[in-house]
Amino acid sequence: MEKLYDEDIICACATATGNAAIGIIRCSGKNSLQILKYIFKQPNKENLPTFKSHHAYYGQIYDNEQLIDDVLVLTFSDGKSFTGEESFEINCHGSMLIISLILRLLCKNGARMADPGEFSKRAFLNGRMDLSSAEAVMDIVNASTKQAAHIAIQQLTGRIKREIDSLKDKTSNVLSAIEVYIDYPEEDLTPDINKWTNDINSILTENNQLIAGFARGRYFRSGIRMALLGQTNVGKSTLFNYILNEDKAIVSDIHGTTRDYLDANVNICGYGVRIFDTAGLRETDDPIEKEGTRRSIELSENADIVVYLLSASEGLTPIDKENLERYKSNKLICIINKSDLLDSSLLTSLENELQEILGKESNIKIIQMSALHRKGLDIFNKSFCDLLLGTDIGENTEPVITNERHAILLDQAQNALKEANTRLQEEALDLAAFEIRTALNHFGEITGEVTPDDILNKIFSTFCVGK
Ligand SMILES: Nc1nc2c(ncn2[C@@H]2O[C@H](COP(=O)(O)OP(=O)(O)OP(=O)(O)O)[C@@H](O)[C@H]2O)c(=O)[nH]1
Ligand SMILES: [Mg+2]
Numbered sequence: 001m002e003k004l005y006d007e008d009i010i011c012a013c014a015t016a017t018g019n020a021a022i023g024i025i026r027c028s029g030k031n032s033l034q035i036l037k038y039i040f041k042q043p044n045k046e047n048l049p050t051f052k053s054h055h056a057y058y059g060q061i062y063d064n065e066q067l068i069d070d071v072l073v074l075t076f077s078d079g080k081s082f083t084g085e086e087s088f089e090i091n092c093h094g095s096m097l098i099i100s101l102i103l104r105l106l107c108k109n110g111a112r113m114a115d116p117g118e119f120s121k122r123a124f125l126n127g128r129m130d131l132s133s134a135e136a137v138m139d140i141v142n143a144s145t146k147q148a149a150h151i152a153i154q155q156l157t158g159r160i161k162r163e164i165d166s167l168k169d170k171t172s173n174v175l176s177a178i179e180v181y182i183d184y185p186e187e188d189l190t191p192d193i194n195k196w197t198n199d200i201n202s203i204l205t206e207n208n209q210l211i212a213g214f215a216r217g218r219y220f221r222s223g224i225r226m227a228l229l230g231q232t233n234v235g236k237s238t239l240f241n242y243i244l245n246e247d248k249a250i251v252s253d254i255h256g257t258t259r260d261y262l263d264a265n266v267n268i269c270g271y272g273v274r275i276f277d278t279a280g281l282r283e284t285d286d287p288i289e290k291e292g293t294r295r296s297i298e299l300s301e302n303a304d305i306v307v308y309l310l311s312a313s314e315g316l317t318p319i320d321k322e323n324l325e326r327y328k329s330n331k332l333i334c335i336i337n338k339s340d341l342l343d344s345s346l347l348t349s350l351e352n353e354l355q356e357i358l359g360k361e362s363n364i365k366i367i368q369m370s371a372l373h374r375k376g377l378d379i380f381n382k383s384f385c386d387l388l389l390g391t392d393i394g395e396n397t398e399p400v401i402t403n404e405r406h407a408i409l410l411d412q413a414q415n416a417l418k419e420a421n422t423r424l425q426e427e428a429l430d431l432a433a434f435e436i437r438t439a440l441n442h443f444g445e446i447t448g449e450v451t452p453d454d455i456l457n458k459i460f461s462t463f464c465v466g467k
Pocket of ligand 2: 236237238249250251257258277278279280
């Protein structure tokens with residue numbers, strides 16, 4: 001098979017840093033199994049066996065006469081491994097020292113340390129997987145919820161490629177029909193503009209569904225940052241603990257208890273959420289509290305969702321009104337906390353007053369809650385999900401697209417196809433064909449058929465070493 005890159009033998013530790021029961025070292029490249037001749041011995045055997053693909057061999061790693069570790073070596077022959085190259089894995093004891101000694105030994109005997117993502121890059125370049133599947137490898141490693149892992153596994157097993165291939169097939173069919181007409185003017189064919197436009201419209205609809213799914217899908221891949229914001233003493237830290245189901249943040253009735261923010265990772269309805277408990281907002285001369293407040297605002301500005309808390313006992317203050325004005329264009333959930341301290345008619349009028357500030361038509365959720373008495377979290381979780389669902393996709397539709405690179409390319413293909421339709425209406429068939437080819441290129445970039453080298457390098461450089 002022709003190789004598209006240098007054929008160095010690369011090696012890296014594939015397991016996490018830190019001591020563990022087992023560490024796995026990967027080594028891949030042309031004739032890489034030869035290295036084992038110099039460093040691996042089987043008990044009571046003079047010579048090494050002829051290594052077979054997908055076999056495990058028990059033995060020891062030696063640096064000359066010096067025993068390094070007792071190991072299990074798994075071997076894979078050319079064309080039958082993850083990278084598509086001859087390769088092996090050493091399962092050694094998970095000591096960082098032993099791992100580093102073995103890596104040094106491999107490098108002394110002809111390998112070099114792999115770059116980040118180099119194993120996956122070779123797998124892609126050798127045609128073992130398409131680019132979107134290779135990208136899913138890191139998504140699986142980084143997934144923080146079962147749902148995120150599930151979507152990434154589907155991507156790894158070619159779900160995106162299947163969707164893109166289907167779009168590409170339909171797009172290519174329209175292109176060839178137009179090209180036949182362009183290439184054989186002497187045949188006196190009639191251009192079937194209506195059919196071509198309809199075909200493109202149906203591709204646009206299908207593509208649009210994929211793009212719409214990204215509104216939610218991106219949160220599965222990159223997680224969600226959610227900031228709890230509000231004045232001092234409204235119960236942010238109490239809510240933080242309630243959501244975490246853990247007594248993590250200090251709670252007290254002293255205003256300004258939280259001075260610096262705290263954060264934690266939680267799973268809300270299958271989304272990985274990094275939640276921030278922030279310092280309460282109030283005017284202060286204390287330089288440390290001022291810095292705390294500055295951080296609260298910064299976190300809220302960078303958050304995907306802001307949860308703004310009011311205290312039912314304090315009502316809506318001018319500072320709340322000012323803050324809500326600022327955040328109402330964000331993804332916002334409002335909580336009237338300490339609802340246990342107010343009777344229901346006063347709560348309703350407070351809610352109405354709040355609705356007035358947010359705008360009568362606004363669909364920002366207002367939730368009555370008592371974080372202290374652990375009431376209202378189920379409604380909060382539901383509002384959280386509603387906020388992320390968007391309106392374009394049904395509740396049970398699982399998003400396919402989670403990666404921004406894919407979403408951008410789908411958008412570009414969409415624009416090119418719309419442009420093609422405009423050109424078809426003008427009967428400018430050459431220009432329409434050009435736009436359709438552009439769309440096909442964008443689709444091809446997702447799966448890696450036409451992805452430029454610099455983009456490939458950028459993608460794989462975000463991987464961890466050993467992947
Ligand atoms: N009655 C009642 N009290 C609550 C509720 N939630 C919180 N509190 C009390 O309100 C006080 C302040 O709570 P915190 O969670 O520390 O408030 P905070 O918003 O984090 O305050 P800062 O850190 O100062 O910004 C504590 O005494 C809590 O027990 C609630 O739902 N009902
Ligand atoms: Mg607090």
